[in-house]
Amino acid sequence: MTDKEIMELYRSGSREKAFALLVDAYTERLYWHIRRFACSHDDANDLLQDIFIKVWTSLPTFREESQLFTWLYRIATNQVLNHLRRQRFRSLVSFESASLMLEKKIDEDPHFNGDELQRELHKAIQRLPEKQRIVFCFRYFDEMKYEDISEITDTSVGALKASYHHAYNKIKDELQKKF
Amino acid sequence: MSSRNELKSRPYSVPDGYFDSFRAEMSRVPLPAHTAQWRKAAPYMAIAASLALLVTAGTLALNRFSAEEDISQEDYILFSDNLISTSIYEDHMQEQIAEVGLMDEEIIEYLIFTGVSPEIIELSK
Numbered sequence: 384m385t386d387k388e389i390m391e392l393y394r395s396g397s398r399e400k401a402f403a404l405l406v407d408a409y410t411e412r413l414y415w416h417i418r419r420f421a422c423s424h425d426d427a428n429d430l431l432q433d434i435f436i437k438v439w440t441s442l443p444t445f446r447e448e449s450q451l452f453t454w455l456y457r458i459a460t461n462q463v464l465n466h467l468r469r470q471r472f473r474s475l476v477s478f479e480s481a482s483l484m485l486e487k488k489i490d491e492d493p494h495f496n497g498d499e500l501q502r503e504l505h506k507a508i509q510r511l512p513e514k515q516r517i518v519f520c521f522r523y524f525d526e527m528k529y530e531d532i533s534e535i536t537d538t539s540v541g542a543l544k545a546s547y548h549h550a551y552n553k554i555k556d557e558l559q560k561k562f
Numbered sequence: 563m564s565s566r567n568e569l570k571s572r573p574y575s576v577p578d579g580y581f582d583s584f585r586a587e588m589s590r591v592p593l594p595a596h597t598a599q600w601r602k603a604a605p606y607m608a609i610a611a612s613l614a615l616l617v618t619a620g621t622l623a624l625n626r627f628s629a630e631e632d633i634s635q636e637d638y639i640l641f642s643d644n645l646i647s648t649s650i651y652e653d654h655m656q657e658q659i660a661e662v663g664l665m666d667e668e669i670i671e672y673l674i675f676t677g678v679s680p681e682i683i684e685l686s687k
Contacts, residue, residue, distance in 0.1 A: 402593070406589075411581055415572065418572075424580075439593050440594055468674050468680055469670055472673060472674075472680055475680065481680075494577070495573055497574075501569060501571075551563070
């Protein structure tokens with residue numbers, strides 16, 4: 384079923400059914416999107432559930448001016464950003480470094496099956512500022528168009544290109560120092 | 563980095579049957595009723611109101627304290643130099659926050675809701 388058909392079903396009054404179809408269609412895509420930021424399967428699982436609840440409560444406000452796909456990614460990305468901020472605030476209270484906590488999660492994750500270079504790459508991503516982290520993942524891994532990232536993050540294409548450039552160079556430098 | 567395609571592959575796995583069990587779990591999650599936007603903001607507005615009340619009470623207390631003292635501006639500057647910056651105000655705020663019973667998590671949720679960035683807090687430390 385297409386996004387358009389799901390929304391038509393929703394508007395016709397079969398809201399729960401439309402939502403179930405939306406969950407079916409987007410569970411995997413959104414999971415892999417948030418997994419890079421969550422650093423553990425358990426956190427990604429909790430986040431994904433929160434995202435779908437948020438999607439359900441926000442559906443009445445979806446005006447279909449943007450594509451369903453970008454709208455969902457925007458909600459997911461905002462939830463991810465809030466999750467990262469929550470961790471930073473908690474780290475301020477507990478005097479622990481948020482990025483070190485995330486790097487530790489990567490080391491302890493039983494579902495991480497990459498090699499050392501990939502491990503260091505994903506750790507280096509956690510050391511980037513929030514927005515650079517988001518842009519880097521969208522662009523480097525998903526190869527998403529800047530125009531789509533711009534719609535999702537509500538940031539200009541120029542600013543995104545600059546953020547990606549900084550993030551890419553920082554990570555490249557870090558990896559070159561280690562390998 | 564750009565030529566290393568294996569770096570772009572996912573270095574993660576999920577437990578067997580995870581996506582199917584997630585979908586099944588989501589279908590059992592009780593979905594909240596669709597509510598008006600202002601209702602969602604109500605708890606944060608309550609926290610904002612509590613903090614605003616504390617600030618107002620603190621400011622009034624400080625104003626009253628300084629109004630009772632009829633001192634010249636010169637004396638005031640000398641007096642200010644001997645005070646640890648905002649100590650009275652901060653102590654008052656800490657006591658009031660403890661009385662209201664705001665938890666760290668509630669404050670964190672409020673900061674996130676209002677869009678305060680952790681960097682701003684880090685810079686002000």
